[in-house]
Amino acid sequence: MAMLEEPGYAGIGPRIPLREMIPVPRFAAAIWLRNFRVFSKLWRGALLPTFLDPFLYLLALGFGLGTYVAHINGIPYKDFIAPGLIASAAMWSSAFETTYNVYFRMNELRLYDNVLSTPVEVQDLVAGDLAWSASRATVYGVVVLVVVALFGLISSPWAILIPPFVVLGGLCFSVIGYTFTTLIPKIDLYSYFFTLGITPMFLFSGIFFPFNQLPDWVGVVAWFMPLYHLVEITRGLATGPELWSIVGNSAWLLVLSALLFTIPVRALRKKLVA
Amino acid sequence: METEIGPAVIARRLTKTYGRRVAVDGIDFEVEPGICFGFLGPNGAGKTTTMKMIYGLATVDGGELTVLGLDAARERREIKSRIGVVPQETNLDGDLTVRENLLQQARYFGVDSAKAAERTGELVEFALLADRADERIHALSGGMKRRLLISRALIGDPELVVLDEPTTGLDPQARLAVWGALDRLRRRGVTLLLTTHYMEEAERLCDRLVIMDEGRIVTDGKPPDLVRYHVGREVLELRLDEGCDAERLVGSLDGRIQGHDLSERTLMLYADDAESLLAGLDHDSFPTESALVRRATLEDVFLRLTGRSLRE
Numbered sequence: 132m133a134m135l136e137e138p139g140y141a142g143i144g145p146r147i148p149l150r151e152m153i154p155v156p157r158f159a160a161a162i163w164l165r166n167f168r169v170f171s172k173l174w175r176g177a178l179l180p181t182f183l184d185p186f187l188y189l190l191a192l193g194f195g196l197g198t199y200v201a202h203i204n205g206i207p208y209k210d211f212i213a214p215g216l217i218a219s220a221a222m223w224s225s226a227f228e229t230t231y232n233v234y235f236r237m238n239e240l241r242l243y244d245n246v247l248s249t250p251v252e253v254q255d256l257v258a259g260d261l262a263w264s265a266s267r268a269t270v271y272g273v274v275v276l277v278v279v280a281l282f283g284l285i286s287s288p289w290a291i292l293i294p295p296f297v298v299l300g301g302l303c304f305s306v307i308g309y310t311f312t313t314l315i316p317k318i319d320l321y322s323y324f325f326t327l328g329i330t331p332m333f334l335f336s337g338i339f340f341p342f343n344q345l346p347d348w349v350g351v352v353a354w355f356m357p358l359y360h361l362v363e364i365t366r367g368l369a370t371g372p373e374l375w376s377i378v379g380n381s382a383w384l385l386v387l388s389a390l391l392f393t394i395p396v397r398a399l400r401k402k403l404v405a
Numbered sequence: 406m407e408t409e410i411g412p413a414v415i416a417r418r419l420t421k422t423y424g425r426r427v428a429v430d431g432i433d434f435e436v437e438p439g440i441c442f443g444f445l446g447p448n449g450a451g452k453t454t455t456m457k458m459i460y461g462l463a464t465v466d467g468g469e470l471t472v473l474g475l476d477a478a479r480e481r482r483e484i485k486s487r488i489g490v491v492p493q494e495t496n497l498d499g500d501l502t503v504r505e506n507l508l509q510q511a512r513y514f515g516v517d518s519a520k521a522a523e524r525t526g527e528l529v530e531f532a533l534l535a536d537r538a539d540e541r542i543h544a545l546s547g548g549m550k551r552r553l554l555i556s557r558a559l560i561g562d563p564e565l566v567v568l569d570e571p572t573t574g575l576d577p578q579a580r581l582a583v584w585g586a587l588d589r590l591r592r593r594g595v596t597l598l599l600t601t602h603y604m605e606e607a608e609r610l611c612d613r614l615v616i617m618d619e620g621r622i623v624t625d626g627k628p629p630d631l632v633r634y635h636v637g638r639e640v641l642e643l644r645l646d647e648g649c650d651a652e653r654l655v656g657s658l659d660g661r662i663q664g665h666d667l668s669e670r671t672l673m674l675y676a677d678d679a680e681s682l683l684a685g686l687d688h689d690s691f692p693t694e695s696a697l698v699r700r701a702t703l704e705d706v707f708l709r710l711t712g713r714s715l716r717e
Contacts, residue, residue, distance in 0.1 A: 244492060
């Protein structure tokens with residue numbers, strides 16, 4: 132039995148009073164800085180694929196498929212998919228950071244055992260890790276923004292406002308990945324997370340095709356996907372924004388992030404401070 | 406000194422259960438400030454769990470635990486800011502260098518950066534790692550990692566340091582270096598709390614200790630007093646011949662020994678003067694292969710109280 136299950140796997144754990152849920156910024160920042168410090172040593176190798184990824188999608192879909200699909204909703208196909216690739220880069224970054232990277236720090240390096248025996252508490256640890264993951268997602272998103280801008284695929288100056296919204300989207304993806312990581316008993320389950328969660332979201336969140344010609348239920352399903360809301364924001368800012376659409380989609384991402392935050396805090400408390 | 410400092414740790418009926426298993430079963434102890442206090446016991450005795458309750462990685466299920474005058478159940482953050490922890494498993498940050506590990510630990514303690522740099526300088530010296538301060542962790546030997554773990558525990562200038570098996574798996578030289586570090590700490594007035602499997606380590610380092618077994622404390626006191634009380638001054642260790650009846654032999658010594666233990670064919674006789682006990686032995690009636698007179702040690706106390714059978 133003990134071969135496959137992680138030691139200390141404990142499920143969601145009991146309720147925690149609200150005051151023990153609220154992170155102390157100073158301690159969360161210490162966690163953020165650790166992750167930043169390590170990333171700053173490794174970023175050269177880590178960022179290169181990020182330049183190549185959107186380039187490949189643009190090549191295959193924008194220039195390849197785009198030759199046949201000239202315009203969507205009056206926008207050239209390349210320009211249509213480019214803002215979505217900013218959002219999906221943030222999603223992929225958050226998904227990897229809060230699954231494999233967090234899992235490795237927690238269960239292989241056992242770093243969290245040390246962190247939690249200092250004045251840092253579980254809520255500070257989770258907040259610091261999430262803030263870091265959102266920051267990292269923003270770095271990746273901005274790299275893609277720069278690449279697609281260099282290709283001349285951004286038509287609105289409002290695109291300069293994209294980064295803060297990528298922070299918010301990155302945070303939302305990160306809370307989801309972190310929640311998954313703190314609840315799974317074994318690492319093998321990540322393949323389900325990616326195959327049934329992240330990849331379908333990448334394909335069906337309106338990056339590659341719009342929903343207005345499809346049956347209504349497609350749009351309804353998409354509304355439940357965080358990536359859909361971030362794509363709506365980045366495409367809006369890249370092509371000419373509508374204020375209320377941005378407000379609504381941001382609120383969706385913010386509310387889900389706040390609601391989910393309590394789960395990894397409770398689960399990690401149960402797992403590491405039993 | 407006129408100022409009165411209360412005990413560093415007080416446990417009253419302290420209890421911890423995991424599911425149906427009782428890991429710590431209502432123990433009481435008190436640790437005076439400035440001493441080195443040891444927890445001995447076989448695997449699964451509850452030592453590590455007790456440590457974890459003190460440094461906040463396990464919750465208190467029953468009874469009371471006061472650390473540095475604070476309630477461990479409610480004031481976890483405050484307690485953790487005033488203690489240092491050396492865990493059983495090495496959990497240094499492998500992506501960072503020696504110096505960065507210490508600087509990062511200072512951040513976790515909220516130490517400001519000027520002070521962190523100063524302490525890091527001192528602590529790489531303390532760990533005898535000044536010439537390797539900029540190397541990655543995986544380049545260090547086991548002994549160096551241990552010394553760094555101890556240094557890391559000191560970054561917050563703690564009043565109490567908790568060490569869970571600080572020398573397990575080290576070679577004799579590395580162990581001596583760790584003992585040296587702990588001696589220096591104690592001279593600074595830091596209270597030390599340690600668990601160990603090594604009896605000579607406990608005898609050498611601990612001013613007081615408790616022996617735990619199955620979640621309970623079976624005895625406590627100063628090491629020499631424990632040896633005197635449970636065993637006596639000396640041990641006569643006899644390897645018996647096939648034909649020797651151990652029970653009759655023990656019976657014939659009634660009143661001249663303080664106790665005995667028999668394991669396989671080795672008979673331990675505890676006495677204040679083992680030499681004269683050996684001289685007076687009737688070798689014809691009780692044939693032996695060999696006889697050894699030695700000083701009684703904490704190991705004898707430990708095995709007497711916790712038994713000789715394997716614990717797994």
